Amino acid sequence: MTPSPSFAFLASPRPDAKAAKARLEARYGHVPLPEADIIIALGGDGMMLDALHAAMRSGAKVYGMNFGSVGFLMNEFREDDLPDRLANAEHARLHPLRATGEDVYGHPFQALAINEVSLLRGTRQTAKITIKIDGRPRMSELQADGVMVATPAGSTAYNLSAHGPILPLDSKVLALTPISAFRPRRWRGALLPHTAKVGFEIVEPRLRPVHAVADNQEFREVAWVDVVEADDVTLTTLFDPGRDLAERILAEQFES
Structure with a gap:
């Protein structure tokens, strides 16, 4: 007989999410986060991202239940029949982005990002950024509030609000999207193969400081940043039948 999976519950600071966490733990049992087979995230999409980052360290699958406002990555909250819901859930496998860079003081950094x-730009001045793809210069100077690389899973988040494209989950492409581009004025970004290495070099980084953000990690006054898909890291999210992530990304493109 296959043993039942072990659960770890994570909740947002909302009182209703915290109360639900206590009830679910009492009903279904719980283990410390590093020992869990499945992490149950209770909150909004931000809580789901926190759970996915925790899963990078533990290897657990992640199932979210919505207590937020949008809950794009979440399932409907119900206390009943949780083991059955998980046993029948559909799986979506994601690869995060790996950002590697250095700040103007020579300090290196690295981070993983699930969304983008x-x-x-760090001041009132427009950022000036050189863009390379696979080591080849493609844009000598983008003048803008900023620029991002988004995954298919993250294409409906910040990328969409910056007028970037929605990407099907299995599209094997990344979105390169400018944020309020000033020059080139009509540049709307690019679609890149998921194997591409995107290089950003900051023009006049001390005069025009630029900060890098990988999901919820911020690195200030960067000099350069390289972004690639981390194909050595796989995250597994669980969704109720008919509510899988690929379907929601497709449906989002027909929302008014």
Whole structure:
């Protein structure tokens, strides 16, 4: 007989999510996060991202139940029949982005991002950024509030609000999307193969500081950032039948 999976529950600070966490733990049992087979995230999409980052360390699958406002990555909250829902859930496998870079003081950094890696101007001055794809210069100077690389899973988040394209989950492409581009004025970004290495070099990084953000991690005053898909890291999310992530990404393209 296959043993029942073990659960770890994570909840957002909302009182209703915290109360639900206590009830679910009492009903279904719980283990410390590193020992869990499945992480149950209770909150909104931000809580789901926190759970997925925890799963990078533990290898657990992640199932979210919505207590947020949008809950694009979440399932409907119900207390009943949780083991059956998980046993019948559909799986979506994701690869995050790996950002590697250095700040203007020579300090290196690295981070993983499930949604996007963004470069954002740090002052009132427009950022100036050189863009390379696979080591080849493609844009000598983008003048903008910033620029981002988004995954298919993250294409409906910040990328969409910046007028970037929605990407099907199995599309094997990344979205390169400018944020309020000033020059080239009509540049709307690019679709890149998921194997592409995107290189950003900041023009006048001390005069025009730029900060890099990988999901919820921020690195200030960067000099350069390289972004690639981390194909050595696989995350598994669970969705109720008919509510899988690929279907929601497709449906989002027909929303008014």
